[in-house]
Each structure stands twice: as C-alpha cells, then as structure tokens.
Amino acid sequence: MSTFDNPFDPDRNLRARCVCGQHQSAAEHERATALACEPVESEEKRYEGVVASAVMRAMFPQDVARRAFLKSVGASTALAALSQFFPLQTATEVFAQAGAPEKKDLKVGFIPITCATPIIMAAPMGFYSKHGLNVEVVKTAGWAVIRDKTINKEYDAAHMLAPMPLAISLGLGANAIPFAVPAIENINGQGITLAMKHKDKRDPKDWKGMKFAIPFDYSMHNYLLRYYLAEHGIDPDTDVQLRSVPPPEMVANLRADNIDGFLAPDNICQRAIYDGVGFMHILSKEIWDGHPCCSFAASREFITTAPNSFAALTRAIVDATAYASKAENRKQIAEAIAPANYINAPVTVLEQVLTGTYADGLGGVKTDAKRVDFDPFPWQSFAVWMLTQMKRWGQIKGDVDYKAVAEQVYLATDTKKLMTEMGLSPPATAYKSFAVMGKTFDPAKPEDYVASFKIKKAS
Amino acid sequence: MTSSSLRLRAGLVSIVLLAAFLGIWHLATRSTGATTTMSPEYAKLMGLTATQGKSAMPGPVDVGAKLWEHVRRPFYDNGPNDKGLGIQLGYSIARVGTGYLLAVLVAIPLGFLIGMSPLLSKALDPFIQVLKPISPLAWMPLALYTIKDSSISAIFVIFICSIWPMLLNTVFGVASVRKEWINVARTLEVGTVRRAFTVILPAAAPTILTGMRISIGIAWLVIVAAEMLVGGTGIGYFVWNEWNNLSITNVIIAILLIGVVGMLLDQILARFTRMVTFPE
Numbered sequence: 073m074s075t076f077d078n079p080f081d082p083d084r085n086l087r088a089r090c091v092c093g094q095h096q097s098a099a100e101h102e103r104a105t106a107l108a109c110e111p112v113e114s115e116e117k118r119y120e121g122v123v124a125s126a127v128m129r130a131m132f133p134q135d136v137a138r139r140a141f142l143k144s145v146g147a148s149t150a151l152a153a154l155s156q157f158f159p160l161q162t163a164t165e166v167f168a169q170a171g172a173p174e175k176k177d178l179k180v181g182f183i184p185i186t187c188a189t190p191i192i193m194a195a196p197m198g199f200y201s202k203h204g205l206n207v208e209v210v211k212t213a214g215w216a217v218i219r220d221k222t223i224n225k226e227y228d229a230a231h232m233l234a235p236m237p238l239a240i241s242l243g244l245g246a247n248a249i250p251f252a253v254p255a256i257e258n259i260n261g262q263g264i265t266l267a268m269k270h271k272d273k274r275d276p277k278d279w280k281g282m283k284f285a286i287p288f289d290y291s292m293h294n295y296l297l298r299y300y301l302a303e304h305g306i307d308p309d310t311d312v313q314l315r316s317v318p319p320p321e322m323v324a325n326l327r328a329d330n331i332d333g334f335l336a337p338d339n340i341c342q343r344a345i346y347d348g349v350g351f352m353h354i355l356s357k358e359i360w361d362g363h364p365c366c367s368f369a370a371s372r373e374f375i376t377t378a379p380n381s382f383a384a385l386t387r388a389i390v391d392a393t394a395y396a397s398k399a400e401n402r403k404q405i406a407e408a409i410a411p412a413n414y415i416n417a418p419v420t421v422l423e424q425v426l427t428g429t430y431a432d433g434l435g436g437v438k439t440d441a442k443r444v445d446f447d448p449f450p451w452q453s454f455a456v457w458m459l460t461q462m463k464r465w466g467q468i469k470g471d472v473d474y475k476a477v478a479e480q481v482y483l484a485t486d487t488k489k490l491m492t493e494m495g496l497s498p499p500a501t502a503y504k505s506f507a508v509m510g511k512t513f514d515p516a517k518p519e520d521y522v523a524s525f526k527i528k529k530a531s
Numbered sequence: 532m533t534s535s536s537l538r539l540r541a542g543l544v545s546i547v548l549l550a551a552f553l554g555i556w557h558l559a560t561r562s563t564g565a566t567t568t569m570s571p572e573y574a575k576l577m578g579l580t581a582t583q584g585k586s587a588m589p590g591p592v593d594v595g596a597k598l599w600e601h602v603r604r605p606f607y608d609n610g611p612n613d614k615g616l617g618i619q620l621g622y623s624i625a626r627v628g629t630g631y632l633l634a635v636l637v638a639i640p641l642g643f644l645i646g647m648s649p650l651l652s653k654a655l656d657p658f659i660q661v662l663k664p665i666s667p668l669a670w671m672p673l674a675l676y677t678i679k680d681s682s683i684s685a686i687f688v689i690f691i692c693s694i695w696p697m698l699l700n701t702v703f704g705v706a707s708v709r710k711e712w713i714n715v716a717r718t719l720e721v722g723t724v725r726r727a728f729t730v731i732l733p734a735a736a737p738t739i740l741t742g743m744r745i746s747i748g749i750a751w752l753v754i755v756a757a758e759m760l761v762g763g764t765g766i767g768y769f770v771w772n773e774w775n776n777l778s779i780t781n782v783i784i785a786i787l788l789i790g791v792v793g794m795l796l797d798q799i800l801a802r803f804t805r806m807v808t809f810p811e
Contacts, residue, residue: 213759213771346581347580348581416775416776435570
C-alpha cells in the first residue's frame, strides 16, 4: 500500500501511476508485487509516515527534485532537517483527531463474509473508536435486506456488493436513490467452487446444463461467472442455469446436490472445501486479478447531513483496509472476526482465506498471498466496467452515460480529497485500464467494449 | 382400568419411544472413520467431516452437551449479533405478543360488528376471503417498503397473520349465538350494548378463544420465518446465524426450543378456553 511506506525512500515515487501507487508504471508494479511492503510497527509510526509523506510532497512538487535531494543528503539527515522546521509530531496528532462527527452512534450493516473484513474488524479492533465513532456493526440476512435497511435509514452505511450502489442509484431492482461508494472493501477473494462429483470436469466447455449459484443479480460474482462462461463459449442465459442464492445456503445446496457449483464470496468457498463437499476450481483472481468485490456504501443524504461522521467513518474504513492489506496482520484479523458476533465461522477457514494458504479440496495445499487483498480506492473505471456488464446482460436497457453514473456513485474525487487531507497519497487519476481474462478494458470506450462480445443478451 | 394406570402406561410408552428415537439417531450419526488418506498438512486445514468421516449431522450427545452450555448461560450478551438464547426467545415472544395483542384489539371488536350485522358480513366477506390465504411472509417486502422499519415490519407480519382466524371465529361465534337467547333478551328490553356484553359475548367466547388459540399458533410459526428474513434479534435470527455457520447442533436446539415455547403458548390459550366454556 503506497500510503504507508517510507516517504524518505529516494526510490519511491509519491505520485502514483500504478495500482498500488508505489511504482512508476503498471509493469514495474507487476515486477515488484512479489516484494512485500515494509511492516509498520505501530499506529503512530504509520501516521507519522503518512504525514511526512504529505509534507515531503508539498516541499518537493517535483518528484525528481525530492529524489535528488534524498540521494544527496541521505534519508536520516533529511528527516532531521525536516523535523527542525516542520513539527511532524504535531501534524501527526492533528491528523489523528479530525473534525467532530455530527452523529457519533452509527449503525453499519454487513453480510457475514470475508469481503466485509475491514468493516467488521474495525469494531473489535478499535478502528471506529479511534476515529471518534461508536459504531454498531449489524449482521444482516441478505443483500436485498441490507439494501432496504440502508434505504430505510436503519443503517447509516453498509457493506454492499460493488455493483449494488450503482444499481440502486440507477433504480434497477429498487427505487432510484442516490448512493455513493467512498471505499472499496476488498479485491479478489472469490472463487468458483464445484461439487466433488465434477472433479474431472474442469473444462468449462463441458458445463452445459449445469446449475450455478451466485449471491445476487447485481454482484461481481454474477458478472465474473457470466464473463468466464461466455469466454468459454457457454451462454450463461441459455446453456446453464444461474440462481441467486444467499451465501449460507450455498454450501447446504451443494451438499444436497441442488446445484453443481457456485461463484461465491469467501469464506463460503473455503467452507465447502472444509466440509468436504466441494473443491476450488479457480480463484476469481484468475479471471481478473485485482477485481473489486464488495464496497462500503452510504446514501447521498447521509453524506450531506452528517459530512463529518461520514468522513470519520471513511477514515476508519480506509485505516482498517490498510491494516488488513498487510499479510502479517491477517492471522490476528481472522481471530478477531471469527466469533458468533461477527462472521461466525471456524477460525481455520477464515485463516485459509485471509492468509492464502489453503486446502484446494482435492488433497493439495496451495499458497497465493493475494487470494484476497484489500485496497480502498474506488476506481471509477471499475464502475464503468460493471455498467458495461449490466448493459451486456440486459440489466440496463437503453442508453447509459457510463462516465456520469460512475463519477456520481464512485466518490473517487471525494476519496482523493479526503485521502489528501489525511496525508495519504491517492492515485493521480480515477480511471485505470485493466485486463479481464487477457482482454484489455478501456474505460474511455465502454460502448465498443460491450459491442465486442459475441455472447451477450440481445437487447 | 383406572385412569392413573393408563397415564402411567402412556408415560412408559412415551419414554420407550424417546429412547428408541435417541438410539436410532445416535447410531445413524456415528462417524465412519477416516475416509481417504491425506497429508497431515492438508488434514489440518480441513474439517472433521472430511478428515474423520464425522457425520455432518450431530448426534444426540453433541446436541445435549451444547444444550447444557446454552441452558447454563441463557442471557449472555456478546454484542449486537451474539446474544444468549434466553434473550433471543425474549425478543421473539415480545414481537409475537405485541403483534398478537394488536390483532386481538382489532379483530374482536371488528368481528363483533360484522357478526351482528348480516349486511356488513356479506359485504366484507369477499375481501376477507382474498386476504386470509395470503402467506404472511408475502407481506414482508411490502411492509419493509412502506413502514421503513424492519422490527415494526415483523410485528406487522405477526399482526396480519393472527388477525384472520380471530376475526372469522369472532364473526362466526357472534353470528351463531342462538336466536332464542337474543329474543329473550329483546323481550326483556335489554339495550344493544348490554346485550352484546351480557348475552352475545359469553355465548361466543368459546369460539372466539378457539380463534385466538389458532392465531397464537400461527403467529409463533411465522415469527421464526420473519426473523430469519429480517435478522437482528430473535430465535429466528439465531437459527439463521447458526445456519450461516452450518452449525446443525445449534439449529436442532433452536428447533427444540421453538417447539417447547409454542406448546407453552398453546397451553395458556387452552386454559383460557376452558375457563369460558359452558355446558349447554
């Protein structure tokens, strides 16, 4: 995570150009992802780094100049010099206590899956209280219920599938109510799990006639599974059956042979393996590495009526997300979120999901540290991609202004502003290109992208 | 043959049946031993079902042990999503009580009016017939949408499902009070209000109570489903939360408790019914 590294490293670029903001280009990022970021010892240390990073950026608008300066005098000298005329200590303290929230007691709804990790862990691990909030995280039965409870203002904010705030704002499957996403929860962290009896049927071309479960119609799971099937020549609307099934029922249905498999959020995939009813076909990161999954969403009304509460909430989430992005914290997080009050799942299952060392259900142990990852920045190109898939599969009829909707719902600009205030270094642009199963997506040309698919629902 | 010896023998048969049931349950859920060989490193990551062939269904011993755990601390509170069974049952009973009392307050006076007026009775009949068979849970989305509060929606669902049996039974009870009694009251020049309270109400009471007894049964059935849907608190939420964790043991315990509480509610109403029954 860019924001949390040493700003006195001459080799580091404070103006981000790749996913994590740490590298000059996406290619350089790819090469460096194998290298883990430096662990941060304490909260204060991290804040200090964050604030120092902002100060350095202010002092050296030209990155080249900063690097030259650091290279010539050395990092420790630079830090000493900087501390002399800029009170880093005070600035760090000021950052930690921002504007007083209008409303302190908040309710945040969540669905018990590992995607909600930052939202959940922020309660037992004290991220909400650190930002001056008293948040009650409330477990909710399903996506439709969480939507209705958030619209009804029983919840101030909620964990939602990344496409849901777009769908709600557009009035798909609900009345149009402007919603906003200040932060993405997790990237990756899903998987296609198949019933044990299909362990020799690994080629999707043989999957005709099978029944799959997805958590919700407006979910990344739906779009990713459809995308994956269509790339293998299977029309998801006619060749297979897709059923919207609440995650807890998925394992039970798989055991009862009602479905052949599912593309589901984790811990559900790992739970099916743990109970010996299914195996991991592929991780969702093999379809699109770095795809968003769930989001932290609130209504526009809440944002305008309680801007400070909303900002504090977003800060707490961004803070928790940063903490969760560190591999060495994952075990501790698994233990914090496993009790019945939160996810209510065996610690072993959560640990396998979060640490990425997992049983694949076929007798092998696999390791993939990026099985699930956490990155809060709400890329607007993510939103555009989801809108193209809504259009592709007939959820959106007629024309849609991709850019306008994405920018209205995915608060990249506000998040950027907030992150800058916090002293974090957000990416320079809110649009980035990425590849899904090897096919590059250009957020500037959504219509062409939709038209380029052979399999889609005729509209 | 005396009735006490019959009771004794019935009790014995009950115990034998229970023992047989528990025995079969225990045998059916024994673990089958290790199913496949797997590396210890892999086995550590897997559940007992996969590694030791432990049945996915818990045996009576597991359920008993877990039940004892719950009975020992029925009122613990570990935050908004994890509360003791006593608290959860309390929430459910409070919801059922509120919805049910509201239904009593509406259904009985309304039933009286309809029952005493043949015109209203005929006019409202088609509406009641259409509304009566609707599954109370079908109201849930509509309730959530219009009331905009999930706990009030749950109470509304209880209200709407318990109102019909009471309403129909009240109408029937009031309408079928014997004509002679009403005529006698009329001859004695008893006023309408007094007639309603001193003649019709006692005469119709057994039928009304029967309606109330049916209603409380339905209300208790529905609350579990409603809470599973809305979540938050209550025994239905407990079932859902444990299902989420695929903890069949806790689900079975909840089923048992739902049965016991349902029986208690029914028995209370049965006692009231006996109190107002009269020999003709």
